[in-house]
Amino acid sequence: MQTTRIKGLTIAAIGVLFITPDALLVKITSVDPVVFLFWRGLLLAISFLVINGVRYRSGLMSEMRKCGWKGLFCAAAFAMSTLGFVVGMKNTAAGNVLVILNTAPVIAAVIAWLIWKETLPLRTWVIIIVCVTGATIMAISELGRGEPLGLFMAFLAATALASNLNVARSKPDADMSVMLMFGALMVAGAAALVGGVQIPSLRDSLFIALLCLVFLPVAATLIQIGPRYIPAAEVSMMLLLETIIGAFLVWLFLGEVPTPLSLVGGLIVLSALATHGWIEVTRYRSIKTQTSE
Template identity: 80%
Template sequence: MTVETTRIKGLTIAALGVLFITPDALLVKITSVDPVVFVFWRGLLLAISFYVISWLRYRSRLVPEIRKCGWKGLFCAGAFAISTLGFVVGMKNTAAGNVLVILNTAPVIAAVIAWAVWKETLPLRTWAIILVCVTGATFMAIGEWGKGNPLGLIMAFVAATALASNLNMARSKPDSDMSVMLMFGALLLAAVAALAGGAHIPSPRDSFFIALLCLVFLPMACILIQIGPRYIPAAEVSLMLLLETVLGSFLVWLFLGEVPPRLSLIGGVIVFSALAVHGWVEVRRYRRSRTQLINPDPAREDTHY
């Protein structure tokens, strides 16, 4: 598999994960349960979903695959639990736009961690896309900043840092499928919430939305996003998650009436356009590399004689 083919595969996997995770903000906001109750059921249902999907993928090879992940897999599981907790508590304590905007710092955090810890550098074009997207996210934040409890903002930043750390750790061991460790992170999340008094049965309405999110959308989203760093840098996986800022905020506005200000709309257009250009450039590079492999330049062949 060529480098360009690997990059396209990674970007496609990450993009599909983002599409599955887009309803997350809406379904978190639409429920009326306490955050600790929501976290308990989110963790428990996700643990079941992750186990079923992992077993279907690996069957008798599941245990060896888990052991192969080692201590780095345990780190990813813990970071996943922390990022999920931060996201849910953030959503319950401040505007959805605030949380999604702070999560936009994840690509920068991931790039800094990759450079400082793993000595991995990014192409200038990727840095350019990150800077443009962060600029767009800043526009989105201006209109909504300050709404809600400061705890929500703090927990959103914790979620962004944990997410970036998780993806970087997964990137550091590409020969292992860290998605099989997510079930342990989800179980840890459920256990912490249960100790905090979250083991209560929600209303039928809230139970429906929680089940819809945690049994349908989130399992595939989390697994695809966790697999992404096996093929592309963690910062690029985080970069694809910026698409959720635009689509997630749009769904919250459409169904819950949290109308974004004009600057937020401008920022959303900037983020969406930058990611579209990024995808277009990567597809062109992939097609060019395939063309060169299929039809090599005759002039280059002549230089060998």
């Protein structure tokens, strides 16, 4: 059991590391958000197809059928979380969006408890609350006037993310990551309907390709696999690490210096996640020692 948890935490952590360049590469590009969404969705769909084709080969269709309606739900939720994040950022202050998105671990834990009767240990609840507090402190410096549409879409993104990971968690024998290509196609289709089918500049095309053919498909696949081994709330909690590393990359390459509050909040999140990892590894070693004896 503990070996499975360590595996899940490792998979989710690697996935988060791959997603951290997202904010930087989005900021570097100068394309319209709708155009960005179209190419993001289309290239991700192609990447997911290639990744899963290599992983499952002729067994891919069988793996998709195994996911059933829950797989379709995960695909739709993946699309909704992507659209909610982008539209939210477009219609309200970034700080408002981040504060709402930071509630995803709590939403995931509540959904798991209400629907699947899955409870978390007290220590995990404490870590989640500390992480959410730290991430919220990071976002406070950017808080601004909230447009209702932006706030609603940010909440929709957080709920869709939490719901996606919970549904994936409820069917651990199926690999829901094989369904993400359909969610990506939904994003591309929605963007195409509102004029997103445009060719970006060569510079922007290179950055979009780097993000959507390399970093995001690997990240999304690993994060989607994470709930097969650990609760959805813990996967959502690991995603808070993206806020810290992503902000660091933006500062390193674009010179956007984080505020003192951001540094304090980031330190809180890092400390909480490091403590969580240390506790899990210590418990794993203790169980392994007892077993060997």
